[in-house]
Amino acid sequence: MNTEHFATKFNEFADGRDDAVQTLRRRAIDRFRALGFPTRREEEWAYTDVSPIANLTLPLGRPTTNLLASADAQSLGLGRGLVFVDGHFRADLSHVPSGVTFLSLKDALEQNPDLVGARLAKFADAETQPFTALNTAFLEDGAFLHVPKGTRIEEPLYVLYVGTEKSVYPRNLFMIDDGAEATLVEQYVSHGEAAHFTNSVTETIVGANASFVHHRLQTENDHALHVTATHIHQDRDSRLTNSVATVGGRLVRNNLRAALDGEGIVTTLNGVSLTRDAQHVDNHTWLEHRKPHCDSHELYKGILGDQSSSVFSGYIHVFPDAQKTDAKQSSSNLLLSNEAVADSKPQLEIYADDVKCTHGATIGQLDEDALFYLRARGVRAPEARKLLVRAFASEVTNQIEIEPVREHINNLIAERLPDEID
C-alpha cells in the first residue's frame, strides 16, 4: 500500500518546522511507516478494507482564508462555535464564547504550552494504531476545551469541521477537570461533492465527579472517507456520554476507547448509522472496566439500505479488581435490502466474578406484524415502513437532549431513507 506517499507528504509538511510537538510527530510517522495501513487479515480490520484511503493522493489541507463565507458556515452548523475549514481554524467564521477555554489547539499550544503539552498525546495510542500514528504525525490544529475544576457550562459548545477535496488530520483535546460539566457537539460536513479524507483523533479526559456529554455528527458527502479515534479517560465518579450519528461518508470507521479508571463511573455510548448505496460504516468500541462499581451502557443501531454495509464490534474488558461492574451492551441492525451486509462482533472479556455483564446483538428486518398493524389503520405501506425505521432509530436519537441536534439527526434519517423499502 501507499504508505510512502504519506511519508513524503509528511516530509513536505514537517520541513523546516521546529516546534514543541515536532518530536511527537517524527516518532509518530516512524511508527506509521513501521505499522503500515491495516489489512483485512488483522482481526480488528477484518470487515473493513481501507485501500481507498491507502491509495489516496489528496493534498494535505492547508489554512484557508476566503473559502466559505460566514453565512455558509452558519447554515452548515447547528450552533455557533469553533469553525475549521480543511482542518484549520477560521477565526473569521468562528464564535468563541466568553468565560470558557474553548479555542483552537494551535492557539492553545502557543498560549499555554504547559497545560496542553502535559495532556496532549497521553492517551491516544500512536504506537500500535496506524491511523492514530498518522494523525499524530500531521498534528497541527483542532479543538481544545478546558473546563476548570467545579465549573459548569450550561450552553452546549459547538465545533464544526468543513471538508473540501483535502486530507485533514484534526486533533481534539477535551479536558473536563474535577467536578466540571460541559456538553459539546462536534459536526463534520462537506463543502461540495468532492471526496475528502478526515482522520481525526480526540482525547477526552474527564476528572473526578465531572460530567461530559459529547455528540458526534458525521454528515459529510457520500464520497468522504473518514477515520476517527476517540480516547476517553475517566476518573472516579465521573459521567460521560458519547453519542455518534453517522449518515454520510463512503467509508467511515469510528474507533472509541474508554478507560474507566476510578470507582463509581458511568459511561454511556450510543450510536446510530444510516447507510445507503455502497456506504460502509464501522463502529469499534473498547471499554475497559478497570475499577469496581462502574456502569457502562452501550447501544448501537444500524439501518442499512442498498448495497451498504455496517460493522459493529464492541469489546468489554473487565479487569480482575473491577468487582460490581455492570456492563450492558446492545447492538441491532435493520436490513432494508437484500444486498446489504451487517457484521456484528460483541465481545466480553471478564476477569472478575461479581459482575453483571450482558451483550445482545440482533440483525433482522422490519416486523411484519407491526407493518400490518399500521396498514390496517390506513397508513400506506411505504409510509408505514418509514415510520417503523424511524421508530427503530429513535431509541438512540431520543437520548439526545439538545433539541436541534436531535431534530437534525431525525430529519436526516427521514430524508435519506431509500424511497422504496421492500
Next chain:
Amino acid sequence: MSTTDDAIQERIDQDYKWGFVTDIEADAAPVGLDEGTIRFISAKKEEPEWMLQWRLEAFAAWKKMKEPHHWAQLQYEPIDYQAACYYSAPKTTNAPKSLDEVDPELLATYEKLGIPLTEQKMLAGVAVDAVFDSVSVATTFKGALEEKGIIFCSFGEAVREHPELVKKYVGSVVPRNDNFFAALNSAVFTDGSFVYIPKGVRCPMELSTYFRINAANTGQFERTLIIAEEGAYVSYLEGCTAPMRDENQLHAAVVELVALDNAQIKYSTVQNWYPGDKNGKGGIFNFVTKRGACRGFKSKISWTQVETGSAVTWKYPSCILQGDESVGEFYSVALTNNYQQADTGTKMIHIGKNTRSVIVSKGISAGKAQNTYRGLVKIMPKAENARNYSQCDSMLIGDKCGAHTFPYIEVRNKTGQVEHEATTSKIGEDQMFYCAQRGISEEDAVSMIVNGFCKEVFRELPMEFAVEAQKLLGISLEGSVG
C-alpha cells in the same frame, strides 16, 4: 493427612512419568514426524495406496502451515511436533495389573460417578480379562446393527472393508488443509470410528465408543466419520464421564458428519481427560476439528458437548447448513477449574433457504481458569429466511478466573433473523444462604446451582449420560469454593 496427600501426589506423578517414558514396543514408530512416519503408520494399518497418498498430501499441506497461536484465548508452550511418537502399540507393558495398583484418587472418583467395577478396570487401563464382559456386550450389539445394514466399525476397518464410502466422504466436510490441526490429523491419524446408516434406517441404539473395546485406546489422532443416508437417524456418544487414563499429551481429532435428505445425526460428547494438577502442570492439549454438513433437505445435526477435562481445549463443532430447511444445533457446557483453559464454541453457516440454528453455551470458570466462547453465525446471500438464536451464559466462581465471549455475526441476507445474547453471573450469596439454611453443604449447593445453570444443555444429553454429567460437574468443581 499430608502423608496420604503426598502418597497420592506421588502416584499421580508416577502415572504421568509412565506416560512419557514410553517403553517402546516392537511395533512403534520412531520419534519424530516425516514421510517415513506416515508410511510406517499406513503400512501398520495395512492401508491401500490411495489412503497413503491422501495422508502424504495432507502432510505436505501441514508442512506449509503454522500452528495457530495468536487468535485463541489460550496460552501454552509451543508444541514440539518432532518430539512426539505418532504410532505406538495400544497397550504399554507397565499398565497396572489390578485395581490395587491404580491411583486411589482416581478410584474414589469412579466410586462417586457410580461406575461398575468392570468398567472401572477398563477405564483405569487395567489390562486383561476383566473387560471381556464388555466385549461380549459389544458383539451382541454388533449383530443387531448388521441386521439393519448399519456399518459401525473402526476407521481402519472401514478403509479396508468399505473403501468406496470412505473415499467418497473422508475430507469432504473437513478438508485436509482446513487448519493446522486438521492437516496434522489427516496425515497421521491412527484410528477412530466409522458409522454408516443406510437409507431410511433408524439406528436402534445409542452408538457409543464406550462399548467398543477394540477401538478404545485409539490414541491421540482420532478420526471419526458418520454418514446418515436419506431419512436415517443416529445418536452417537463419544467419550465418557470417567477420567481416562491417558498417556498422550496432544490430541488432535477430526470428526466429520454428513446428513443427507431428512437425515438426523445427534452427536454427544463428554470429555474428561486429565486437566493437569492443581498447579497447572501437565494435562492434555485437546485440539479438535468437528464439523457436520447438513447436505440434504430438512437434515439436522445436533452437537451436545460437556467439556470438563484437558488443560487446553480448542474445539468448535460446526454445522454447514447447505440443505434447504436444515437445522443445526449446538449445546455446550464447558467447565474449567484450576489452570484449565478452554476456547470453544461453534460455527453455523447458513447456506440453504429456511435454515435454522440454535446455540446454547454455558461456560463455568473456577480457580484460575480461562473459559472462552467463540462462535460464528453466518447467513449467506442465498439463505432466505434463515434463523439463528444464540445464548451464551458464563458463570464465574472465584475472582481469579476469566470468562470471555467472542461471537461473530455476519449477515448477508435481509430476511435473516439473528439474535445473540450473552450474560455473565456468579453464584449468588442469597442462593448459597438459602441452601445452607436448608442444611445443604456448600459443595452440594454449588453443584446444585451449577447443574441448574446447565440444565438446558443436560436436557439434550442421552439420559444415562446426563446423570453422570451432573455428578461430573460436582466433582470437577471440588475445592473451588470456600
